[in-house]
Amino acid sequence: MKKTWLLGFGFFSISLGWALYNGFVPFFLNDYLTSTALIGFLMTIDNYFALFLQPYIGNRSDRTNTRFGRRMPYLLFGIPIAALFFALIPFHFNLITLVMFMICMNLSMALFRSPTIALMPDITPETNRTKANGIINFMGGCGAILALSVGSVLFSIEEFLPFLAVSFLFLVSLWVIFINIKENRDTIPHANTSAPKISYKNELTSQTVFLLAAIFFWFIAIQGMEALFTLYGVNELGLSKSSSAFSLAFFSLSFVVFAIPSGLLGAKYGKKNMIVTGILGLVFIFLLLNWVESVFFLRSILFVGGIFWAFININAYPFIVSTGSELSYGTRTGLYYLVSSLAAIISPPILGLLVDFFGFGLLFFAAAGSMLLALICMLKVNKTESYSPSVYKLNG
Structure with a gap:
């Protein structure tokens, strides 16, 4: 657990x-662009890189063998570059340099994201991975909250201050991980073996395909709901913009609070059981949101919804890596981010199109329907909670 907290940093x-x-960053883009759609497109660059780079980098890290380990070289190379271009963003002097710094930052982040996440199953036994993922997501959530609180204060003083502070933290986190986690010492025995080239054809068993489909559908629901919720609150419920945004924060807050408990529950009752419970709970929550009559009721429902989302999200990544060989964690990490990024790209415009045709009243019915599709896919996943190395089963 000590290593997990260090990795969580x-x-x-x-x-x-x-x-x-x-x-x-949207404030910087808004200085040069009047099109909100174009600003939105530029802000999703990371998802497009994730579609192509992260599966490749994750797969390649499975086959990397250096004195620093399999994953660490990608962190040592990518994090300093990401820190550099992150710090440069507020010092842009026209749109071209701003977009260039954004692209370079996103590219460098894509170089180490999958290997960093694959470190968790590398150093964590199967029975503890949901707990570890809960700790990591808890710390990640705390980081996001800190960015929007302390970061806002620093931004109001000087716009470059929060960017320089975060770049410094990037380098500190790399130093902490590099000093305290030695792959050749800390990885569990099977992960120390130099892996052969991993075939995506072999990795995409029927179990994995159904699980990836479930991940895709629940991210369609969540990404679309989060992207359009503030507009729903204003147009359908008559809330102010600030009140609508603050209401959605209850969903994120409960996710952070229940991240670690969700991991503990997944370890005790099984990852699949907790995921299915979370899906069923969110279907009920989304349907219930159509009959909201007060802000208190709205925020209470969203708070409970965040708990069910924690049940799903905290247990999903450990489950996807457990469906294949221990030599393919990087590859499966890349696949996980591929489908989640694809959902992030297509969900807001698809749900937005449905809203254009049928009104905001359809939003939560569409989200509930996508969750039901995720449930159908999850019920097709018959994998047990343990897996033997290099053995693949075709079920369903």
Whole structure:
């Protein structure tokens, strides 16, 4: 658990950086662009890189063998570059340099994201991975909250201050991880073996495909709901913009609070059981949101919804890596981010199109329907909670 908290510090700084990036970079873009759609497109560059780079980098890290380990070289190379371009963003002097710094920052982040996350199952036994993922997500959530609180204060003083602070934290987190986690010493025995080239064809068993489909559908629901909720609150419920945004914060807050308990419950009752419970709970929550009559009721429901989302999200990544060989953690990490990023790209416009045709009243029915599709896919996953190395089963 000590190693997990140390690794979690890396996720804390990364989440801090992403929250700051998503919160304040649109202000820079707005100085040059009048199109909100174009600003939105530029802010999703990371998802497009994730579609192509992260599966490749994750797969390649499985086959990397250096004196620093399999994952660490990507951190040593990517994090300093990301810190550099993150710090340069507020010092842009026109739109071209701003976009260039954004692209370079996103590219460098894509170089180490999958290997960093794959470190968790590398150093954590199967029985403790949900607990570890809960700790990591808890620290990541704290980083995001800190970015929007302390980061806002620093931004109001000087716009470059929060970016320099986060860049410094990037380098500190790299130093902490590098000093305290030695792959050749800390990885569990099977992960020390130099892996052969991993075939995606072999990795995409029917179990994995159903699980990836479930991940895709629940991210369609969550990403679309979060992207359009503030507009729903204003247009459908008559809330102010600030009140609508503050209401959604209850969903994120309960996710952070219940991140670690969700991991503990997953370890005790099984990852699949907790995921299915979370899906069923969110279907009920989304349907219930259509009959909201007060702000207190709205925020209470969203708070409970965040708990169910923690049940799903905290147990999902440990479950996807457990469905394959221990030699393919990086590859499966890349696949996980591929489908979640694809959902992040297509969900807001698809749900937005449905809202354009049928009104905001359809939003939560669509989210509930996507969750039901995720449930159907999860019920097709018959994998047990343990897996033997290099053995693949075709079920369903």
